[in-house]
Amino acid sequence: MQAAASWGGKRILGLLVFVFIAFIAGGCSSGISDTRKAPGEQLVTVWHWMTDRQAGLEELGKRYTEKTGVKVNFELYAPSDAYTQKVRAAAHGQNLPDIFGILAEKRDFASFIKAGHVADLTSYVDADGGKWRERFFPKALAVNEFLPSNSFGVKAGIYGVPIDVSTIQMVFNKDLLKQIGGNPEKPPVTFDEFLALGPKIKGAGLQGLVSGWAEIWMIDCLANNYAFNIMGKDKVMSTLRGEVPYTDPDWIRVFGLFKKMQDSGILANGIVTMINKTSEQLFANGKAVFAFNGSWGVNVYKNMNPNLNYGVMLPPKASEKYPMAVWGGAGSSFLVSERSKNKEETIKFLEWLTDRDQQAYLSEVTNNLPANKECLTVIPGPLAQFADDMDFTTHPNTWDVSEFPAVTEAFNKGIQRIILGEKTPEQIGREVQEVKERELAKNNKQQ
Amino acid sequence: MKIKSVLENYLFILPAVTIFLIFYIIPFIWVFQLGFYDWNGIDLSKSFVGVANFKEVLVQDPSWWQSVLNAGYITIIALIFQNILAFLLAVACDREIRLKNFYRLVFFIPPVLSEIVVGMAWKFIINDIDGANIVNRMFISMGLSQWAHNWLSDPKTALTTVALVHCWKGFGWGFLIFLAGLQTIPKELYEAARVDGANAWHSFKHITIPMMVPVIALVGILTILGSMQAFVLIMGLVGGEFAGHTSVPVLRILASMQGSSRFGYACTQGIVFGVILMMVSFIQYRFSKKRA
Numbered sequence: 001m002q003a004a005a006s007w008g009g010k011r012i013l014g015l016l017v018f019v020f021i022a023f024i025a026g027g028c029s030s031g032i033s034d035t036r037k038a039p040g041e042q043l044v045t046v047w048h049w050m051t052d053r054q055a056g057l058e059e060l061g062k063r064y065t066e067k068t069g070v071k072v073n074f075e076l077y078a079p080s081d082a083y084t085q086k087v088r089a090a091a092h093g094q095n096l097p098d099i100f101g102i103l104a105e106k107r108d109f110a111s112f113i114k115a116g117h118v119a120d121l122t123s124y125v126d127a128d129g130g131k132w133r134e135r136f137f138p139k140a141l142a143v144n145e146f147l148p149s150n151s152f153g154v155k156a157g158i159y160g161v162p163i164d165v166s167t168i169q170m171v172f173n174k175d176l177l178k179q180i181g182g183n184p185e186k187p188p189v190t191f192d193e194f195l196a197l198g199p200k201i202k203g204a205g206l207q208g209l210v211s212g213w214a215e216i217w218m219i220d221c222l223a224n225n226y227a228f229n230i231m232g233k234d235k236v237m238s239t240l241r242g243e244v245p246y247t248d249p250d251w252i253r254v255f256g257l258f259k260k261m262q263d264s265g266i267l268a269n270g271i272v273t274m275i276n277k278t279s280e281q282l283f284a285n286g287k288a289v290f291a292f293n294g295s296w297g298v299n300v301y302k303n304m305n306p307n308l309n310y311g312v313m314l315p316p317k318a319s320e321k322y323p324m325a326v327w328g329g330a331g332s333s334f335l336v337s338e339r340s341k342n343k344e345e346t347i348k349f350l351e352w353l354t355d356r357d358q359q360a361y362l363s364e365v366t367n368n369l370p371a372n373k374e375c376l377t378v379i380p381g382p383l384a385q386f387a388d389d390m391d392f393t394t395h396p397n398t399w400d401v402s403e404f405p406a407v408t409e410a411f412n413k414g415i416q417r418i419i420l421g422e423k424t425p426e427q428i429g430r431e432v433q434e435v436k437e438r439e440l441a442k443n444n445k446q447q
Numbered sequence: 448m449k450i451k452s453v454l455e456n457y458l459f460i461l462p463a464v465t466i467f468l469i470f471y472i473i474p475f476i477w478v479f480q481l482g483f484y485d486w487n488g489i490d491l492s493k494s495f496v497g498v499a500n501f502k503e504v505l506v507q508d509p510s511w512w513q514s515v516l517n518a519g520y521i522t523i524i525a526l527i528f529q530n531i532l533a534f535l536l537a538v539a540c541d542r543e544i545r546l547k548n549f550y551r552l553v554f555f556i557p558p559v560l561s562e563i564v565v566g567m568a569w570k571f572i573i574n575d576i577d578g579a580n581i582v583n584r585m586f587i588s589m590g591l592s593q594w595a596h597n598w599l600s601d602p603k604t605a606l607t608t609v610a611l612v613h614c615w616k617g618f619g620w621g622f623l624i625f626l627a628g629l630q631t632i633p634k635e636l637y638e639a640a641r642v643d644g645a646n647a648w649h650s651f652k653h654i655t656i657p658m659m660v661p662v663i664a665l666v667g668i669l670t671i672l673g674s675m676q677a678f679v680l681i682m683g684l685v686g687g688e689f690a691g692h693t694s695v696p697v698l699r700i701l702a703s704m705q706g707s708s709r710f711g712y713a714c715t716q717g718i719v720f721g722v723i724l725m726m727v728s729f730i731q732y733r734f735s736k737k738r739a
Binding site: 084116212214215216270272405413417446 | 485487488489490491597599600602605684685686687688689690691702705706707708709
């Protein structure tokens with residue numbers, strides 16, 4: 001009896017040791033071993049965060065497998081914050097998949113490249129006289145490009161390809177604009193025309209401009225649009241380089257536009273605590289006349305209210321001196337891992353994915369703007385209106401210099417405080433400049 | 448034979464110890480180590496900056512201390528309102544009242560709901576976008592229209608509103624722990640006090656409260672830890688830091704990590720925050736022990 005118990009105890013002990021060793025060995029193995037890969041089969045693994053595009057991408061993956069025999073595995077990780085953390089962790093563990101995207105500023109993109117995680121695609125994009133390059137909207141490709149003069153210390157080249165693009169503009173509800181006495185075919189073009197609608201909107205018991213300004217990057221976006229319009233790109237870039245202070249009268253004018261909007265009543269109640277999803281609901285439900293939103297909103301509005309009668313417009317210009325600019329060109333891009341074991345096959349797949357037919361299909365099923373400009377002729381309705389303004393687009397990821405995050409935060413929160421009536425444009429100009437000088441000093445010390 | 452037996456014992460606890468090491472001790476050491484480095488979370492190399500991050504957190508980052516003050520304010524509101532409410536309801540449910548099991552169930556619903564769901568639901572209830580909010584309508588229908596207000600969009604009321612919703616969300620935990628504590632007090636003590644002529648108030652003051660001090664201390668510490676670390680509810684209610692008015696330490700740490708890609712600095716903030724929490728909890732513990 002005792003011998004049997006001892007034998008049982010040894011078996012349990014043996015089992016425990018086995019489980020423990022298996023656990024440790026499992027923990028040491030590569031993070032992306034895929035059991036779905038049959039021996040000899042080629043597999044391309046793609047990580048992304050785009051919930052709305054998963055079905056379309058999977059369908060394209062199937063088509064590619066039928067065509068070439070190469071299996072494509074799209075792995076969706078959402079929400080985007082979780083995805084970002086996963087990619088960073090994988091980069092640190094050097095087990096990134098064949099294709100991945102990064103949701104970050106140009107500075108972080110540069111860090112990925114400098115750490116050797118991203119393949120240089122320049123020779124592929126420029127092969128055959130630049131056939132692949134020619135497919136894309138130049139600004140969409142520029143997001144993935146580092147110029148020889150870049151301040152990030154990255155070797156000049158193209159490090160990713162866009163699969164779709166977006167622009168962030170204003171949309172207006174044609175029916176509501178008519179209701180308050182406006183012309184639904186001629187939305188306001190100048191800032192004064194826009195402000196003049198504020199009292200009429202309030203009088204009609206409607207909301208004016210809605211946008212996700214609790215997510216402060218959208219404030220940054222509109223403020224930069226107006227900075228380009230008032231002082232031009234060169235002066236904005238000089239500010240980023242620390243050569244022009246935020247106390248400059250042109251910047252004070254930019255800050256002042258938000259005060260004017262608030263004073264005129266054109267901004268929706270509670271816009272500073274409004275997330276973009278709420279703003280999309282309000283606009284889709286016909287409660288707000290204007291929304292500042294990206295081209296992704298076309299799909300959202302279509303799902304929320306298929307009968308919504310709306311148009312797309314550039315933000316009303318505040319100055320005649322320089323053209324109005326809108327953030328755009330940057331959409332979703334895919335990068336190839338430098339450590340991919342089947343890099344050539346991966347790049348061939350990306351080339352196929354960005355071809356006209358695949359891009360048209362993706363645009364049709366997801367209502368996103370394609371990165372391939374040859375598809376423009378097949379884009380319907382409001383999406384085409386977003387695409388029309390591609391010439392006005394700019395994006396921080398295409399600039400060769402970027403602002404310090406602390407300055408951007410002070411800038412955006414400062415505008416929130418102007419809207420709340422807590423600070424004046426001049427006070428915010430001074431506060432942002434103080435942060436800028438502190439960051440410049442810190443940067444100089446580190447160098 | 449004895450050595451074999453000892454080895455066997457150690458082997459049995461080895462998996463648990465390994466998991467504890469991998470998921471608790473090593474990450475803690477790494478976080479502490481990273482606090483002395485400047486690292487963006489991507490580069491393979493990190494640059495050693497000594498105590499510069501600590502210096503920045505402690506003396507050069509006013510937004511950090513503002514966030515600590517905001518969290519402290521939420522915590523004080525929770526310690527007072529949430530715990531008093533939880534205690535009184537627990538006392539009520541400890542008596543022989545009708546539907547007491549129903550009340551116990553209802554009071555425990557808020558804590559089991561997701562914080563983001565509670566945030567979104569309360570945002571709908573006190574939503575101030577188009578005057579449709581339920582609370583304001585109630586005030587108006589009661590003839591108190593002067594009380595109708597943009598609760599979440601006004602910097603003067605946003606943090607208090609967040610704190611009160613946090614109390615609503617959290618009082619169920621305290622209620623449950625208080626109720627369990629009340630049920631451990633021997634009934635004979637109350638009977639003896641009644642024989643000696645003590646009324647309900649005297650019994651409450653001289654029996655219930657002293658016997659409950661250790662439980663009150665426990666609930667107090669849990670409230671401090673939970674309230675100081677609240678952030679999901681804030682995201683649901685006001686979408687973020689609201690120009691700094693609803694900023695709390697966890698949101699600042701996230702901003703450093705994701706917004707600014709300063710992982711080293713975020714780790715330093717985490718360490719400083721951990722020390723603050725330990726100090727506050729220790730003071731609370733010592734104070735309660737003295738009272739007991």
